[in-house]
């Protein structure tokens with residue numbers, strides 16, 4: 001089966017995510033093509049979507065300016081899988097506590113940007129994640145924390161008592177960067193199931 005995965009690439013380096021998606025797809029015997037999204041028109045062709053980390057104020061400004069924001073909303077409304085990491089999680093949240101980030105309100109959580117404190121702005125932690133047998137090596141880089149979750153949101157992992165991986169229907173959000181190790185289990189968990197694209201409808 002052929003799968004088209006889109007990685008929103010308006011800012012930052014997205015190649016690690018592309019490799020992780022390809023690895024996860026291969027483990028299911030799927031022929032996955034990754035396409036980088038910088039302008040409107042590509043998202044409707046994508047079976048799964050990834051919103052990467054970066055600078056959420058910049059990504060927010062660009063996805064709205066380029067007309068990608070509405071396409072992301074339509075993808076989510078169609079029940080297609082989406083993984084939003086770090087700044088991506090901030091973007092899909094209901095509220096980031098920062099008026100410079102126009103959130104998409106796809107995930108019923110509020111977040112706090114840069115929540116883990118200056119002395120620990122970047123760190124790696126062995127994270128227990130619901131659905132994974134062994135801990136995941138989670139890399140946090142000036143990471144947000146989830147402050148509150150709505151009743152439809154499942155907390156998949158927490159660190160320091162705060163949710164750092166959540167799921168709501170087709171959407172998985174992580175405060176950490178799952179693409180920075182060779183471990184593609186988070187991409188796998190978000191996108192694939194039973195050797196096909198995860199279905200939530």
Ligand SMILES: NC(=O)CC[C@H](N)C(=O)O
Nearest residue numbers: 053054055056086087142
């Ligand atoms: N690694 C990241 O994506 C950091 C997110 C960044 N601190 C922000 O608030 O946008």
